[in-house]
């Protein structure tokens with residue numbers, strides 16, 4: 599995207615003028631020290647540095663072993679261990695019988711899951727749900743994501759090859775059929791069913807926070823672009839009883855969304871429109887247009903085109919609301935930069951953007967008054983709102 603490359607050019611010109619100051623020289627000195635095995639031995643023994651050395655070692659170990667932790671969780675999910683323990687603490691033998699493992703293997707899994715605080719020991723020989731296992735049961739979408747991640751796990755087998763290719767061509771790329779499709783509107787119902795169901799399952803967690811953060815009942819009509827199966831619109835409809843709900847998505851997804859909205863009791867005030875937001879005009883007349891977990895799936899050129907289409911469909915007094923996890927959120931660097939960084943690479947398009955990057959794209963596509971709105975759990979979802987700039991600006 600030529601227009602948005604401006605910042606990159608400015609940053610690279612700043613880099614070439616880079617002169618290390620005292621702080622940078624101190625960091626280089628520290629790095630040299632930490633590289634030395636003799637210093638590491640000394641720091642592990644010296645009483646004042648021992649705890650720092652131990653913490654760093656644990657951090658590095660966790661990074662090396664993270665894939666084992668993930669697979670332990672996958673085993674718990676596949677064996678429905680948390681469901682088994684929800685009825686009350688069980689011994690390894692009882693778990694073995696429930697999940698069809700030998701008692702020795704049940705014990706091995708129980709110990710591994712206990713160490714990860716997924717479950718906890720109760721008494722001498724029983725295991726019960728811990729805070730993490732209980733939280734998993736309260737959020738069935740997390741288990742669905744854990745299952746789904748086996749595809750990402752396979753795609754990340756050779757992360758260097760993925761980085762060199764610059765785009766995924768594996769299981770996730772196939773799964774998100776629209777990511778690189780030449781004509782996404784030609785996708786048939788089978789190609790969208792799985793991802794739509796996963797999005798619907800995980801949308802509840804997002805919708806809760808978005809609905810709590812914004813007053814939707816002041817709008818006459820809300821258009822949710824890339825609205826999936828309508829879970830978000832149904833949550834909005836529940837708090838905005840007089841608002842018309844319009845969903846736009848690829849034809850087979852819109853059909854699923856329309857059906858869900860009808861079943862949820864919104865048939866009199868909802869409409870689902872099928873189309874490709876890259877080529878088809880968006881329905882007009884909505885005073886609020888929402889893009890929920892849509893922009894981060896796409897590269898800058900497509901995002902600019904989509905935002906311009908949204909701008910075109912919007913009345914002068916309209917509002918655009920973007921809801922998605924954003925990069926640069928304090929405490930969520932691992933989610934934005936590591937998780938989404940690699941997930942979207944494997945998928946084949948998109949990236950998590952900072953509010954500043956989204957603001958730049960919004961301004962380039964005819965929006966103004968871009969504001970970041972607070973949400974309860976910014977790690978999960980953040981909100982940006984914008985107003986259309988007058989066309990002659």
Ligand SMILES: C[S@@+](CC[C@H](N)C(=O)[O-])C[C@H]1O[C@@H](n2cnc3c(N)ncnc32)[C@H](O)[C@@H]1O
Pocket residue numbers: 776782797798801823824825826827830846847848851873874875876889890891892895
């Ligand atoms: C990540 S999902 C998000 C769905 C929903 N907003 C949510 O948060 O659960 C992205 C949605 O954009 C839709 N989508 C992708 N490309 C599209 C296109 N070219 N035209 C219309 N919809 C598209 C997908 O079908 C999918 O439903």
